[in-house]
Every structure is written in structure tokens, then in C-alpha cells.
Amino acid sequence: MAMSGGKDDGEPMMEMNTTPLIDVMLVLLIMFIITIPVATHSVDIDLPVPNPNPPPDMVDPVKNKIVLTPNGEILWNAEPIDQGTLVANLQTSLTYAVEPELQFEPEADASYDLSAKVLNIIKASGVTKFGFVGNEKYRVFGK
Numbered sequence: 001m002a003m004s005g006g007k008d009d010g011e012p013m014m015e016m017n018t019t020p021l022i023d024v025m026l027v028l029l030i031m032f033i034i035t036i037p038v039a040t041h042s043v044d045i046d047l048p049v050p051n052p053n054p055p056p057d058m059v060d061p062v063k064n065k066i067v068l069t070p071n072g073e074i075l076w077n078a079e080p081i082d083q084g085t086l087v088a089n090l091q092t093s094l095t096y097a098v099e100p101e102l103q104f105e106p107e108a109d110a111s112y113d114l115s116a117k118v119l120n121i122i123k124a125s126g127v128t129k130f131g132f133v134g135n136e137k138y139r140v141f142g143k
Contacts, residue, residue: 070109
């Protein structure tokens with residue numbers, strides 16, 4: 001393996017040999033990294049202690065669903081509630097900056113009387129983002 005050291009015409013090389021400079025720079029970089037002190041300082045912050053028994057937040061700020069079951073239950077986001085709690089949840093949902101969507105889905109054999117009562121409660125509460133969901137599963141295809 002031959003190495004080219006320049007021309008053999010007897011003249012000195014005019015190019016600077018940078019290999020020793022790179023070696024010195026790498027050694028200085030390693031020494032600089034080694035001498036940097038380890039960051040051991042810390043800032044102590046007193047964080048609030050979480051409440052072990054937080055109150056259940058039944059109202060979702062994005063979308064809430066009311067389901068009426070055949071045995072007369074009212075389900076708010078899959079949690080059984082009574083009509084008084086329904087009124088309270090509807091009032092809570094109106095306090096958000098953006099009113100959450102309210103979806104109403106009575107099951108197939110749910111009571112018409114209960115449906116009418118719940119719809120009257122919803123209407124009296126002043127909810128504006130309201131929709132019926134689940135009707136598509138009762139559609140008869142081809143008609």
C-alpha cells in the first residue's frame with residue numbers, strides 16, 4: 001500500500017496537514033465534556049395533594065348521552081339517575097363555555113310516557129345542542 005506524500009519533484013508540500021489539528025480538537029472536546037459539572041441543583045415545589053375521594057363528574061364537557069331503558073331507568077352516560085339529577089346535570093352542562101352535545105336514545109321498548117317527561121325536562125332546561133341518536137338501527141331497509 002503506497003501513500004502519496006506529494007510530488008517527487010523535490011519541492012516542499014504547500015498543503016497543511018490537518019490531521020494533528022483534528023486530533024487536538026477531539027482531545028479538547030473530550031476534556032471539555034469531562035470537566036462539565038453534573039447538574040445536581042433542584043427546585044423544590046409544593047404540589048397540591050390530590051383529594052382521595054374526588055366527586056364524580058357526571059357531565060362530559062364534549063358529549064353527553066341519555067338512554068331510556070325498557071324498565072324505566074334513565075341512563076346519563078351509562079350511569080342510572082333520577083329526574084332530579086337529570087335536571088342538575090343539564091344545568092351543569094349549560095355552565096360550560098361551549099355547550100356539550102346532548103344525545104337522546106330511547107331503547108326500543110322504552111316507555112313513551114318516560115320519553116315525553118324526559119323530553120319536557122330537556123326542553124325546559126334550555127339545552128340547544130340536542131339530537132336523537134340510534135334511530136338508524138330501527139330503520140327498515142328497502143322502504
